[in-house]
Amino acid sequence: MDNMNKNLEVVIVMVPFPAQSHLNQLLQFACLISSSHNLPVSFVGSASHNHQARVRSNAALNPSYIAKIHFHDIPTPDFDSPAPDPNALSKFPAQLIPSYNACTLLREPIALLLRELSTKSRRVVVVHDALMSYNVQDDCSLHNTESYVFNCVSVFFMYCSFVCIPNGLPIPLDEDLLKKVPKLEADAPDEINKLVDFQLQFRDIGAGDLYNSNKVLEGASLDLMAKIASTENKKQWAIGPILPTKQDHVSDKRNKCLDWLDNQPPRSVIYVSFGSSTTFSDKEVMELAMGLERSKQKFLWVLRYADRGDIFTGEARRFELPEGYEERVKGVGLVVRDWAPQLEILAHPSTGGFMSHCVWNSCIESITMGVPIAAWPMHSEQPLNGFFVTEILKTGLLVREWEKCEELVTASVIENAVRKLMASEESDEIRKRAEELGEAVRQSTEKGGASRLE
Numbered sequence: 001m002d003n004m005n006k007n008l009e010v011v012i013v014m015v016p017f018p019a020q021s022h023l024n025q026l027l028q029f030a031c032l033i034s035s036s037h038n039l040p041v042s043f044v045g046s047a048s049h050n051h052q053a054r055v056r057s058n059a060a061l062n063p064s065y066i067a068k069i070h071f072h073d074i075p076t077p078d079f080d081s082p083a084p085d086p087n088a089l090s091k092f093p094a095q096l097i098p099s100y101n102a103c104t105l106l107r108e109p110i111a112l113l114l115r116e117l118s119t120k121s122r123r124v125v126v127v128h129d130a131l132m133s134y135n136v137q138d139d140c141s142l143h144n145t146e147s148y149v150f151n152c153v154s155v156f157f158m159y160c161s162f163v164c165i166p167n168g169l170p171i172p173l174d175e176d177l178l179k180k181v182p183k184l185e186a187d188a189p190d191e192i193n194k195l196v197d198f199q200l201q202f203r204d205i206g207a208g209d210l211y212n213s214n215k216v217l218e219g220a221s222l223d224l225m226a227k228i229a230s231t232e233n234k235k236q237w238a239i240g241p242i243l244p245t246k247q248d249h250v251s252d253k254r255n256k257c258l259d260w261l262d263n264q265p266p267r268s269v270i271y272v273s274f275g276s277s278t279t280f281s282d283k284e285v286m287e288l289a290m291g292l293e294r295s296k297q298k299f300l301w302v303l304r305y306a307d308r309g310d311i312f313t314g315e316a317r318r319f320e321l322p323e324g325y326e327e328r329v330k331g332v333g334l335v336v337r338d339w340a341p342q343l344e345i346l347a348h349p350s351t352g353g354f355m356s357h358c359v360w361n362s363c364i365e366s367i368t369m370g371v372p373i374a375a376w377p378m379h380s381e382q383p384l385n386g387f388f389v390t391e392i393l394k395t396g397l398l399v400r401e402w403e404k405c406e407e408l409v410t411a412s413v414i415e416n417a418v419r420k421l422m423a424s425e426e427s428d429e430i431r432k433r434a435e436e437l438g439e440a441v442r443q444s445t446e447k448g449g450a451s452r453l454e
Contacts, residue, residue, distance in 0.1 A: 011121045012041045015110065015128035015136055016053070018103050019096065020276040020307060021361035022129050022152045023053040025212055028242045029127065029150065031065035042117070043069050044110060046076035046103070048310045059253070059341040060244045074109045076102050081313050084279040084306040089406060091378035092188045093277040099309030100195055104134060111138035118142040127210065131195075133202035140205055147206040153360045155213050155221040155238070156388045157381045163228065172224065173392075180391055182383040182402035208235030212242055212364060214451040216440045217393070237454040241368045241441060243343060255341050257300055258348065260334045264298055267352030267431070270374070270422055271345050272301040274357045278378045279306040283408065285319050291414025292333060293325070297422045299333040300351075302340045346371050352431065353421045355399065358385040370438025372396050372430045374421045376409070395434040397421055 012033055016026035027043065034041045043050060050071045057066055079102040084095045114136075117124050126147035128136045139145040151158060161184075164171050171181060188196075209229065215222055215238055222238050229236045261269060272292065274280070280288065285303070292299045305316040318337065326335055342362070345351055346369040354366045355374040363385050366373050373396030375386035383402040390396045399417045400409050421427050444450040 009121045010039055010123045010125065011117050012039055013114065013117065013124060013126045014041060014043045015126065015132045016043070016045055016049075017129035017131040017152070018045060018049040018052075018099055018309075020052070020056065021359050022131070023049060024056070024058070025152050025242065025361055026127070026129065026150060027053045027057055027066070027069070028061065028244070029210075029212075029239075030069050031061055031244075032242050034068045035062070035065045041069050042072050042113070044072045044106075044113065045074065046106070047073035048076070048312060049099075052311055056339060058243065058343050059255070060343045060347070062244075072113060074106055077105055079309060081308040081310040083308060083314060083317070086279045086281045086305075090188075091278055091405075092192070092380065093279075093306055094189055094192075096277065096307065096309050097189065097191055097195075100131075100192065102309075103132065104195070104198070106132075107135045107138070110135050114139055114142060114145055118145050128206075130203050131199045133199045133205065137202045137205055148208050148210055149203050149206045150210045150212075152212060153381050154363070154385055154388060155211050155218040155225060156392070157360070157384045158211075159221045159224050160384055161381070163224070172220070177391055180387065182377075182387055184383060188380065204232070206234075208237070211236065211238045212240035212360065214238045214240050214441065214444050214454070216437075216444050216450055217367065239451055239454050241364050241445065241451070243365060243368065255344070257334060257336050257340060258344060261300065261345065261348045261350040264350040266349050268422075269298040269300055269350050270353040270355055270418055271342075271351050271371075272299055272355040273340065273342065273362075274302075274376070274378065275359055275362060276304075276307045277359075278357050280319075282320065286322065287409060287411045288414055289321050289325055290411035292418065293329055294411060294415040295418035295422075296332075297418050299329075299418070300336065300340075300345065301333060302336045304337060304339075343369075353418075353427075355418070355421075358382040358389065360385055363389055367393070367395065367434070368438055368441050370435040372421060372427070372434040374399050374417050376400065377402060377405075393433070393437060395430060395437055397426075397430065 014026050014030045016023045030041045030043050033039055050073050080098040082095045124145040126136050126139050127150050128147055130149050130151055136147050139147045160171050303319050308314055343365055346365055351371055354371050356362045357378040358375050359382055373389050375390050375396050376399040377383040377386040390398050445452055
């Protein structure tokens with residue numbers, strides 16, 4: 001009888017790509033599945049990247065949910081973990097390429113794990129990052145296993161980049177908007193383009209797609225993708241946002257920046273963060289520092305170097321600020337040099353804006369919390385995400401045009417963008433739209449809502 005019950009078990013296997021925003025989204029989804037459906041979930045990756053996912057997990061995630069996840073640490077051959085180059089012309093995080101390449105060596109151990117689980121379980125469901133498609137291809141040889149692609153980017157980006165552009169099709173927007181679509185040129189090294197192409201050869205093996213988005217946000221793009229999916233006999237679900245919209249536990253590790261926010265007026269602070277993959281030059285940091293100070297607006301600025309491939313090796317360089325800067329802005333601005341709890345910051349009532357590089361993870365968090373965005377895209381899908389937020393959703397504004405991405409963004413440009421987002425008549429309209437959209441997105445995750453139904 002025990003064996004029979006064991007064989008009835010459904011097991012979920014999550015296979016993330018080893019980049020912070022990807023690890024974060026898959027871990028959130030793992031917690032959502034485990035807590036909502038009480039199903040066993042395995043999170044599979046190299047030991048260092050699994051550790052990274054746990055260490056940097058959203059403070060808003062209940063630790064008891066993470067404790068239920070089974071982390072399978074796969075030994076990964078040594079890879080180079082160089083420091084980021086702050087003076088590189090492209091903002092693409094080339095220092096991470098060795099770690100990305102190393103992940104292609106996980107196919108065999110993942111196949112062994114899937115075979116083992118398939119003999120013990122009635123059904124194995126693999127949810128994998130699109131950029132880990134090569135690694136999970138052996139699920140096809142197992143009679144009780146199927147896989148689904150988890151897309152960590154916006155549906156709008158997916159449709160533009162994988163349907164319209166390769167096939168020479170027009171992006172389905174009106175003429176005025178089409179003129180504003182950023183002209184994308186490959187900004188990634190050839191090595192990463194080859195890796196992406198290599199992985200995506202195998203993405204069609206899966207039974208369907210999952211999107212960290214929903215019909216409230218991207219109904220038009222989802223409908224277009226659904227037509228394509230139906231011709232390929234694929235399924236798709238828009239299940240986002242997968243992040244916790246309500247905190248159901250009291251954290252014993254409250255970050256000091258939240259205490260600082262507690263003492264600021266409602267919606268008065270702009271949160272400034274460019275994620276884990278962007279490194280500014282010393283000159284760029286100085287311009288940003290001066291722009292924030294001159295804006296006379298309250299700010300919380302996360303100032304960190306970009307990640308190495310292994311975040312637990314090597315020392316991160318510390319950025320220098322103008323002499324006396326942090327003392328001078330005391331009470332108006334706070335500079336945070338450690339990992340910051342982004343979701344909690346965005347959910348805080350004192351946060352009224354977000355200056356962001358517009359990776360989808362940050363966009364979906366900001367949109368869900370109803371916080372308008374000062375969009376400053378850096379590389380990859382970010383220019384299209386910035387366009388989507390500012391021109392389609394109209395819940396943000398651009399700091400600078402993508403066509404000027406290789407030019408230095410001056411203090412005066414930054415000052416004007418901050419004031420426009422935080423203290424102008426236009427900002428009142430943007431904030432109203434952002435708050436209304438955030439409320440609609442949060443409702444979609446409640447019982448009977450679009451995301452919950454999906």
